[in-house]
Amino acid sequence: MKPVLSATLAAALLLGGAGAQTLVPFKDPKLPFTVSLPKGWLGFNDGTSGVSIVSAKTPPAAMIRLLFTPKNGKAVDLKQEFQGFEAGVKQTGSTLKLLGGKNVSYGGVPGVERHYALSHPKGQLRLRIWFGNGAKNLYSFQVTDTPERFAASSALFSRVLDSVRF
Numbered sequence: 001m002k003p004v005l006s007a008t009l010a011a012a013l014l015l016g017g018a019g020a021q022t023l024v025p026f027k028d029p030k031l032p033f034t035v036s037l038p039k040g041w042l043g044f045n046d047g048t049s050g051v052s053i054v055s056a057k058t059p060p061a062a063m064i065r066l067l068f069t070p071k072n073g074k075a076v077d078l079k080q081e082f083q084g085f086e087a088g089v090k091q092t093g094s095t096l097k098l099l100g101g102k103n104v105s106y107g108g109v110p111g112v113e114r115h116y117a118l119s120h121p122k123g124q125l126r127l128r129i130w131f132g133n134g135a136k137n138l139y140s141f142q143v144t145d146t147p148e149r150f151a152a153s154s155a156l157f158s159r160v161l162d163s164v165r166f
Contacts, residue, residue: 021156023163026051032068032137033107036163038156050140062145062153064160068137076138078112081131085140094120096127106141107164109134117147126150128157134166 023036031050041053041064050067089096101114111132118125126147132139141164143157 023159025163032134033066033139033164033166035066035160035165037064037160060146062143062149062156064157065140065142066160066164067140068134069140070137071134076133078131078133081138081140082112082114085129085131089118092120094118099126104130106130106132106161107166109139109166111139118144126154128154130161 021038021040024039025034026037027034028051035051037051037053038055041055042057043051043053046052046065048065048067049069050065052063052065052067054061054063086096095118097117097119099115099117101112104111104113109132111130113128113130116127116129118127124147125144127142127144129140129142132141141161143153145153
């Protein structure tokens, strides 16, 4: 799985925000998890398996993606997943700087989380991404926002992650 931020989406994110949010339960029978999402955020279909939402219709907007890919019995190496993610972002003309990382479990699924600064021709973004190695699926959950709003968006994302049930 290589969740890559498109140049267009990266540019749009440079222009919006998260703010204080109420979370509401979200269930979809196609998802291998339930979660509570920020009320009023807008879903969009980007061709991935999972949930992708933004805080506003127009830039600037924060983005949360909760994606999964069936492992189909294959072994998963989270270090390789991050390498693929980083390579995919670089292919867009952006650069990443690793700001930190840790091993962490959400909903009982073990994984690795990393924080990045992303430099893009139209500006700067911050990302927090978690790859989780579930029994049947690989999970990729992330939040992306501007550096100025990232602390608030990351705190909201933590609340979303705390609500995940597999």
